[in-house]
Amino acid sequence: MPVVKVETREVSSYTGRMNKRIRPTHCYLCGEKLVEPTSVDHVPPLLFFPKEMRRRYNISNLLTIPVHAACNREWQEDEEYFVHTLLPMTGGSEAGDAHHIRIREKIKAGKNVFLVNQVMDEFKSVIKGVHLPANRVAKFIDHHRAYGVIWKIIRGLYFHHHGVILPKEWGMRYWITAPYEPPEPFFKDYADSGRGVSRGEYPKIFSYFFDRFQPDGWDFHYWGFHLWDSLIVTAMFHDPWRCGCPVCQFVGPVFPESMEGTVRA
Template sequence: MSDNKTICYLCGKQIVEDGNEDHVPPKQFFGKELRRQLNPDLTTLHTHKKCNSSFQLDEEYFVASLMPLIQESESGRSIYNDVKRRYDRGKNVGLVSRVYEEFDSNPSGLILPNDKILKRFDRTRINRIIWKITRGLYYIENCLLLPEETNHKILYTFPGEEPPKWFVYLKGMKGKSNYPDVFDYLYLKETQDITGSIWVLLLWNQIITTTLFHDITCTCQRCIKKSSKKTNDNSPKRES
């Protein structure tokens, strides 16, 4: 990794042609009105066009599916206006109808304590975007690639819900984004008290996501065991 500029942060391979820039966080997290108002200066990372565009549909789904939950904030309403504007022009009609169908009384759904509405969402697609953003931020902060296959767990705190108990460790910490009302993040590295990294995103001042994983530089017994196993054995492994 002598020249970071030619490495795609998504697949870790060198970019020879087919280069592209990816905004971290995604540009569409800023509604059109806010983009005009703030003219946000977002960090971009190098990617292959193919790697980047493989996330495009999930990113659109991400915004449309979470949009109904974030309308209490100005940045969230700005997203709502974007989705509505596109819908009124006959675009994304299928996507919006699908999101509309996610509101129902399906018991496997998600309960929103505030208004007792059940909203399901495709967790695989939502998780995929959160993980991509986290990997992008990790690259920005550490200049290190976080491989997609790194084991991780993502937790969500929706409006009206209690944040996870380890939030006490974040007390007094300040978010790192220049546009905290739209998107903010902070992270805790491994310490004596905490095994693994904790990355917290705040989306549109309404949704908190917590992503837990072991740093690629982690030297805990489990990671050391895993990396030595990896070099000795190429068979597929499962986490216990």
């Protein structure tokens, strides 16, 4: 499938904040021309920032990108799920606690009960008949939803920094690391290398880095988020336009012609 690359605005600088008054010509979520009705999408989701902390730290100038109102709405449930599903792993950070308070309030008001039950159901202390140690539970994550939200955040930030819309559907590997777990091996090497530049104005809630590697014609991106001062999410994907690795250059199976006389029409 050909991938259409949409350049939608002048790139002022790779590190500077996008001028919020510049209105993109396209919706980064669907890639189509931006037409009314529109709304602003927070990157990362506004939901990541608990109300109490927004008040406490006077957080107001979060990064937003105008998108189609309908495209924006499509993501609300998945983003709720993402926050609910990761919160139990935050291990008592300030942001984690603030989120817990918010969720308790919502439950009291009769909201989100279904979602919370679903998430709690995903915690299992018995897996395939094996009892885990008392202090450990396994968390099943709805991969499709988690993948979607992580990829959406990356696409939003990529658009913010580079003015380019990454494809809606694309392959990516991701890792979610709880505070009491060792991160994936590449992250350790990467952190040790000192190459990473941490970005984000409210690191107690969300900070991120991104980088790009181009060894031997390959071209891949490495992204990471530090969420609520406790979780690490890392992700890796091949550049949709420039990667020359065998997988990206593979155009599909080519079947040899059947030899004459072996197949009857």
